[in-house]
Amino acid sequence: MGIIRKTKSVEALLNEFNKSSSAISAKKLIQSLDSKFNKTTIYRVLDKLEDDGVLHSFLGKNGLKWYAKCNDCSSNKHRDLHPHFQCLDCGKVDCLAVSVSLPKIPNRKIEVSQLLIQGKCETCFA
Amino acid sequence: MGIIRKTKSVEALLNEFNKSSSAISAKKLIQSLDSKFNKTTIYRVLDKLEDDGVLHSFLGKNGLKWYAKCNDCSSNKHRDLHPHFQCLDCGKVDCLAVSVSLPKIPNRKIEVSQLLIQGKCETCFA
DNA sequence: TTATATTTGCAACTTAGTTGCATTAAAATT
DNA sequence: AATTTTAATGCAACTAAGTTGCAAATATAA
Numbered sequence: 435m436g437i438i439r440k441t442k443s444v445e446a447l448l449n450e451f452n453k454s455s456s457a458i459s460a461k462k463l464i465q466s467l468d469s470k471f472n473k474t475t476i477y478r479v480l481d482k483l484e485d486d487g488v489l490h491s492f493l494g495k496n497g498l499k500w501y502a503k504c505n506d507c508s509s510n511k512h513r514d515l516h517p518h519f520q521c522l523d524c525g526k527v528d529c530l531a532v533s534v535s536l537p538k539i540p541n542r543k544i545e546v547s548q549l550l551i552q553g554k555c556e557t558c559f560a
Numbered sequence: 561m562g563i564i565r566k567t568k569s570v571e572a573l574l575n576e577f578n579k580s581s582s583a584i585s586a587k588k589l590i591q592s593l594d595s596k597f598n599k600t601t602i603y604r605v606l607d608k609l610e611d612d613g614v615l616h617s618f619l620g621k622n623g624l625k626w627y628a629k630c631n632d633c634s635s636n637k638h639r640d641l642h643p644h645f646q647c648l649d650c651g652k653v654d655c656l657a658v659s660v661s662l663p664k665i666p667n668r669k670i671e672v673s674q675l676l677i678q679g680k681c682e683t684c685f686a
Numbered sequence: 687t688t689a690t691a692t693t694t695g696c697a698a699c700t701t702a703g704t705t706g707c708a709t710t711a712a713a714a715t716t
Numbered sequence: 717a718a719t720t721t722t723a724a725t726g727c728a729a730c731t732a733a734g735t736t737g738c739a740a741a742t743a744t745a746a
Contacts, residue, residue: 438692439693439744464733472696474696474736493623496733497619517662519665519668530663533663536660537659539645542645544678545648545678545680546677546679547675547678548675548678550673550674550675551662553668553669553670554668555668559669564712565723570724598726599703600705603703
């Protein structure tokens, strides 16, 4: 599909992702922008930003959908992936800078991969 | 918590996992056993089997919860993990036999990890 | 400025998973 | 074997993330 118009909701959402390098859940975005945009709009814009390769998504605790800015995602997303870390105490999710390469899997076509590591973050661990 | 009693529902669920080596979604189990057990029961038994280390769970496409039998899970689940493969066409999920080791992550405590690879399975790829 | 095509908001809906509580069944005790 | 205790079950009502259809609003093209 792809983004076609630079609307207020697109700007507002991109702005949220520029403010922090962490991943943000759709739920959180809906809460933050509740007064400004309808949740339907937010879901739809997130969808399109993902289609455009601006964001990528993955599932965190309780099946919640999280989004993060793609930094180097677009290129070699098939054989390498960067893991996300979710703190089971505070719920925060970070994109880890490390890269993990996948094992070879014969006879299958890999399209997407996600590695979610869960535990205690720096703050909650200390 | 842990399983305490050997009830019909526990037997029936274990039986489902013995029949195939694939992972099975909670949704599918509820459908299969709908006439015999209430969905609440199925969710609760799955929960307990997971607590007991008999099954492990992870999130697949659309945030659905999947369960699979633990083979070698209990031991070194922190630094190694085996990936699951989900076919985006037919939806089937398999536990892959390969093992991936995680990168070191300073100052954080890893509790669980899951690596989900999505694409086309042997059948749908051919 | 007008025409066209996309985006938005709203309300109603879908559905996986949860909760409280009364009932039933398994295991322990006698 | 009968009874007591404790855990498991079914049911109905609920929760909440995410979706859908449609009319109204807004961005871009002409």
